[in-house]
Amino acid sequence: MGTSHFVLDTNGELYPCFSRKxxxxxxxxxxxxxxxxxxxxxxxxxxSLQTAQCVNLGCICMTLCGxx
Numbered sequence: 279m280g281t282s283h284f285v286l287d288t289n290g291e292l293y294p295c296f297s298r299k300x301x302x303x304x305x306x307x308x309x310x311x312x313x314x315x316x317x318x319x320x321x322x323x324x325x326s327l328q329t330a331q332c333v334n335l336g337c338i339c340m341t342l343c344g345x346x
Contacts, residue, residue, distance in 0.1 A: 284315075294318075294327050301327075 285293040290307040292314055293299050304314040 298327075 284303070285296050286306065287293070290305045291299075292303040292306060292311075294301055294303065303318045306314065
């Protein structure tokens with residue numbers, strides 16, 4: 279969570295996890311996605327998420343590949 283997979287909502291807000299909307303990373307309509315991820319990775323918050331245990335909500339991770 280928040281290390282290689284993220285949640286992007288329809289408003290462009292990026293979060294580390296569905297259940298952690300209290301930790302917004304930023305908005306992709308206002309800032310470059312690369313900048314948001316790079317900035318988040320440098321924070322202590324992100325480091326603590328690397329060892330977080332999943333709350334087992336049955337989340338599904340989806341990855342889109344290709345040209346859209």
